Amino acid sequence: MAGVGEVIDNKQVILKQLVNGAPKESDMAVNTSSISLKVEEGSNGLVVKNLYLSVEPYVKIRMKKFEHPDFSSFTPGSAMDGFGVAKVVDSGRPEFQKGDLVWGIVGWEEYSVIKNPESFFKIHHADVPLSYYTGILGMPGMTAWVGLHKVAAPKKGEYVYISGASGAVGQLVGQFAKLLGCYVVGSAGSKEKVEILKNKLGFDDAFNYKEEKDLDAALKRCFPEGIDVYFENVGGKMLDAVLLNMRLNGRIAVCGMSAEHNLEEPEGVQNLRIIIHKRIRMQGFVVFDYFPQYSEFLDDVLPKIREGKIVYLEHITEGLENAPAALAGSENVWKQVVLVSRE
Amino acid sequence: MAGVGEVIDNKQVILKQLVNGAPKESDMAVNTSSISLKVEEGSNGLVVKNLYLSVEPYVKIRMKKFEHPDFSSFTPGSAMDGFGVAKVVDSGRPEFQKGDLVWGIVGWEEYSVIKNPESFFKIHHADVPLSYYTGILGMPGMTAWVGLHKVAAPKKGEYVYISGASGAVGQLVGQFAKLLGCYVVGSAGSKEKVEILKNKLGFDDAFNYKEEKDLDAALKRCFPEGIDVYFENVGGKMLDAVLLNMRLNGRIAVCGMSAEHNLEEPEGVQNLRIIIHKRIRMQGFVVFDYFPQYSEFLDDVLPKIREGKIVYLEHITEGLENAPAALAGSENVWKQVVLVSRE
Numbered sequence A, B: 001m002a003g004v005g006e007v008i009d010n011k012q013v014i015l016k017q018l019v020n021g022a023p024k025e026s027d028m029a030v031n032t033s034s035i036s037l038k039v040e041e042g043s044n045g046l047v048v049k050n051l052y053l054s055v056e057p058y059v060k061i062r063m064k065k066f067e068h069p070d071f072s073s074f075t076p077g078s079a080m081d082g083f084g085v086a087k088v089v090d091s092g093r094p095e096f097q098k099g100d101l102v103w104g105i106v107g108w109e110e111y112s113v114i115k116n117p118e119s120f121f122k123i124h125h126a127d128v129p130l131s132y133y134t135g136i137l138g139m140p141g142m143t144a145w146v147g148l149h150k151v152a153a154p155k156k157g158e159y160v161y162i163s164g165a166s167g168a169v170g171q172l173v174g175q176f177a178k179l180l181g182c183y184v185v186g187s188a189g190s191k192e193k194v195e196i197l198k199n200k201l202g203f204d205d206a207f208n209y210k211e212e213k214d215l216d217a218a219l220k221r222c223f224p225e226g227i228d229v230y231f232e233n234v235g236g237k238m239l240d241a242v243l244l245n246m247r248l249n250g251r252i253a254v255c256g257m258s259a260e261h262n263l264e265e266p267e268g269v270q271n272l273r274i275i276i277h278k279r280i281r282m283q284g285f286v287v288f289d290y291f292p293q294y295s296e297f298l299d300d301v302l303p304k305i306r307e308g309k310i311v312y313l314e315h316i317t318e319g320l321e322n323a324p325a326a327l328a329g330s331e332n333v334w335k336q337v338v339l340v341s342r343e
Helices: A057-062 A130-134 A139-152 A170-179 A191-199 A215-222 A236-245 A287-306 A320-329 B057-062 B130-134 B139-152 B170-179 B191-199 B215-222 B236-245 B287-306 B320-329
Strands: A007-015 A028-036 A046-055 A081-091 A101-107 A111-114 A159-162 A183-188 A205-208 A227-232 A246-254 A281-284 A314-318 A335-339 B007-015 B028-036 B046-055 B081-091 B101-107 B111-114 B159-162 B183-188 B205-208 B227-232 B246-254 B281-284 B314-318 B335-339
Touching: A007 A320, A028 A320, A046 A101, A046 A130, A046 A320, A057 A081, A081 A111, A081 A130, A101 A111, A101 A130, A130 A314, A130 A335, A139 A170, A139 A227, A139 A246, A139 A287, A159 A170, A170 A183, A170 A227, A183 A191, A191 A205, A205 A215, A215 A236, A227 A236, A236 A246, A314 A320, A320 A335, B007 B320, B028 B320, B046 B101, B046 B130, B046 B320, B057 B081, B081 B111, B081 B130, B101 B111, B101 B130, B130 B314, B130 B335, B139 B170, B139 B227, B139 B246, B139 B287, B159 B170, B170 B183, B170 B227, B183 B191, B191 B205, B205 B215, B215 B236, B227 B236, B236 B246, B314 B320, B320 B335
Parallel strands: A159 A183, A159 A227, A183 A205, A227 A246, A246 A281, A314 A335, B159 B183, B159 B227, B183 B205, B227 B246, B246 B281, B314 B335
Antiparallel strands: A007 A028, A046 A081, A046 A111, A046 A335, A081 A101, A281 B281, B007 B028, B046 B081, B046 B111, B046 B335, B081 B101
């Protein structure tokens, strides 16, 4: 490993230009720049060596031109970034020491300078795979846990529906809800994903929304008693169908509305007035607000991982140079991770 | 007053047939039937003499054909009903005594048989006008109080917007919010109503939504800092405009969506995904669920009425025979009440 202070080569994944539609491998390039491994004089930042990078929708969205109050598009010509696991090489602040393992937002590169490590978490439990901190023990896992336990708060025996259920978040929501004693149904966009939900992840039922002519009928088939909790990843027509099937005092945790992402004119939601007589609570949430509760999350989820109570499927691509292909091709139920370095 | 046991004439307002659109006076008839003033042997109901009847949208809606889980259309040929104030003439249960003043759902008639008085409230405070128990101290007042304090829960200094603000509920929401120290803006459908909101009811600002080409711009003008709490009576395009102007962690108490009442195909709501990054909570509610908290409501609101802190405008029509005209013509900011009998 290169010593502190040295200036060395730094391989990076660069976004060539902002994209429209699905990102292609050719929208990115792997370049080499150089980096000093010593924190700048007077800085209280970090220099880290990146070990794992998370391949996820959040990164794809940021390759497009859009406006959002919480995050922004990547800058063409610069390294992309996203959640990752890293090792501290040099630190300008006492909370972080050389050799510490951390997770947070890092560049898609071998080494990163972290100017503001306030939202970085130290990794204290390395008996589970470090890559888990890009997924089940990182942002997607925390999102699932917060949305289910803190926002929707289902009780044992309640009926829980998850759209986009095969995604990194949705599949954990379903498993957390099963561990709580709920009846859990998910929807996804392919037969393969539906099979995995039912046969590998322990969902009580699942359906392929692309094969259902009538979403309302599909939900009535899966939930003859109605839905207590809906974990919303989709929006639009799916939400309209769900509203028709919600039970009294139902809760809708709104994590995302992916159906609206690529639409100039979003689909209108027609059935909103149902929330009055059904006394429904819809709550939008953003995981970052709950980061102060990360240790409570770990206390709950780490034992479940160690005891094998959660199925967590990863697909690891080795080598930063293969990250563009991994991102462009990612459309899977396995959590996609790029291994940059083993240590 | 007629004695118990006697069978006497009972004037009633009858719905001739279910209506489409706005009810007309000619849709109703005033008939006379007969009634025994003694509770039937073995019944634990009441016979009451009606004093005041509430003229309100809830009654108009029930003159139409519709399906709703919480209430139903009137039966043509029978007396209409709605909230009213009455005096007990005979009682089959010990909680109610002859001479007690009560409020609850009674027939639009001189005397009513109440088979299930479980949801009737006894009136213990008659130092305020009895007619108030059809409005500010009855269902509309409780709706305003619950929606504001229990559902939206604004804090002092927050920005509160109320659509349908000149209605019986909306004008109280605004005044309750002002007493809490909020900045309050309402919208209504005429210049006259807007003037009353601003000049009589103490709203900080108000606008006529029918004269605004761009609701988003109107809200930006009234709320340059954005909206913390929206009390929703309207739905549709108004909700879309409000969503664009909500502040972080905003709350939307959904009381009604009147814009959708008369539409075969409801307007779609396009901007719902805003609730995610703004962390907005939308909560539908029905006042009946909160009736167990009625005494807490009285403890809060009665002193405010006695101290003259709330402006409450009533328009009283004398005589049951004038009820059909009062209902058909009601389109006012004053609470409309029919005086059936003074005692």
